[in-house]
Amino acid sequence: MLNQLKLWAKKLKKQLFILYLAYKDERVSWYTKVFTACVVAYAFSPIDLIPDFIPVLGYIDDIIIVPLGIMLALKMLPTSIIEDCAIKAEELIQNERPKNWVAGSIIIIVWLLIFTWSCFTVFKLLN
Structure with missing residues (x-):
């Protein structure tokens, strides 16, 4: 199997x-x-x-x-x-394997935006 x-x-x-x-x-x-x-x-x-x-x-x-x-x-x-x-x-x-740096960069940017938004949201809730 x-x-x-x-x-x-x-x-x-x-x-x-x-x-x-x-x-x-x-x-x-x-x-x-x-x-x-x-x-x-x-x-x-x-x-x-x-x-x-x-x-x-x-x-x-x-x-x-x-x-x-x-x-x-x-x-x-x-x-x-x-x-x-x-x-x-x-x-x-x-x-x-093919490398697509553009797609990888977009994924990293999306994750960074989500992380930044999460940090700001938590910071606002704490203040």
Whole structure:
């Protein structure tokens, strides 16, 4: 069972890379790009709809929402684009992972804004 789980995780990871590469492909329609970008950003983001510290429910997004989003995004893409991106994804996984400093910066800025807002709110409540 552990091997099956590892294979499933590996397949999920490859599918995320396929979606990442498909987002950059100019043959993909704009609405598919938007949906694909949202799925990839959500999958790689540390921010979840349901926080992981909530027992059982916290992992629903990791087990259901992310795979469902990947499945829907892949259904929106033409087969030829998926095949092209699958080859590129395999090369990326073997060589190196893509780095998106812009997305990482946005996530850090959002966390800093939430932290700053929380600090100001607590400070106002204490005074």
